[in-house]
Amino acid sequence: MPTALITGASAGLGVEFAHQLARRRADLVLVARSADxxxxxxxxxRREHGVAVEILVADLSLTPDVERVAERVRDASDPIDLLINNAGFGLPLQFADNDIDDEVRHLRVHVEASMRLMHAALGSMRGRGGRIINVASVAGFISRSTYSACKSWLIGFSRWANAEYAPDRVTVTAVCPGFTHTTFHERMGLAQGDEGVPNFMWLDASDVVREGLRDAARGRAVSIPSLRYKAIVAIASVLPSALTSRVARRGRV
Structure with a gap:
């Protein structure tokens, strides 16, 4: 059976990825900070799907913890076939008012940890094949503080890596959802109504994951779930960044 390693697997999209993959009979390695x-x-x-599940407790803002996860990704005796870089968190958009140590931790989780784990996965997957999914966001197409910048990096790197390592039978896909019903916003102390975003803009986590897995299987570099967000990204690409930045101050994706 294939084996998937998922970071940020204790909540939100990480749990949804785990359940959908388990239904497909994939064994799992789950990574998050909370052992409980x-x-x-x-x-x-295990109870619902009868698959093997391994857990790794790790704080991906800490380099030694990232290296422990990378060692598991590199383990040739029990190889990882699908890496899902899903771990992440949000911060207030006012960068100058945020604690700089929080911003550095944010950067390490979203970019450095993902890069280190991708490097480990590519070393293991090249030649035998494999898939990497980086959970990004439509925010990566819009100018908006450091969250947008981190997601933009993931999108850009995924596009390059997907083309670069295709001859080695490795695909890299950036999954870019918009506003999605998960605990992401709750962990920031925000209820859905606090975002000022209309109900029709919200996506279901099951749909986001289903489309993301489908696009990864097709070898696509970027997956934008739902037609409404594909249209938003297309429009944002031709608008001035100053305008999109003002609009993007509402809500969090």
Whole structure:
């Protein structure tokens, strides 16, 4: 059976990725900071789907913890076939008012940890084949503080890597959802109504993951779930960044 390693696997899209892959009979390696939350998710997956589930407790803002996860990705005796870089968190958009240590931790989780794990995965997958999914955001197409910048990096790198390593039978896909019903916003102390975003703009996590896995299987470099967000990204690409930045101050994706 294929084996997938998912970071940020204790909540939100990470849990949804785990359940959809388990239904496809994939074994799983789940990574997150909370041992209790991981054990709970793992128990549900084993009971509902009968798959093997391994857990790794790690804080991906800490280099030694990232290296422990990278060692698991590099383990040729029990190879990882699909890496999903999903871990992440948001910060207030006012960069100059944020604590700089929080911003550095944010950068490490979104960019450095993803880069290190991709490097480990490519070393293991080249030649035998494999897939990498980087959970980015439509925010990566819009000028908006450091969250947007981190997601833009993931999108740009995924596009390049998908073309570069295709001859080695490795695909790299950036999945870019818009506003999605998960616990992401709750962890920032925001309820859905606090975002000022109309209901029709919200996506279901199950749809985001289903489309992301489908596009990864097709070898696409970028996956933007739903037609409404594909249209938004297309429009944003021709508008001045000053305008999109003002619009993007509302809500968090």
């Amino acid at each position: 939350a991981l054990e709970s998710v793992a128990a549900d997956l």
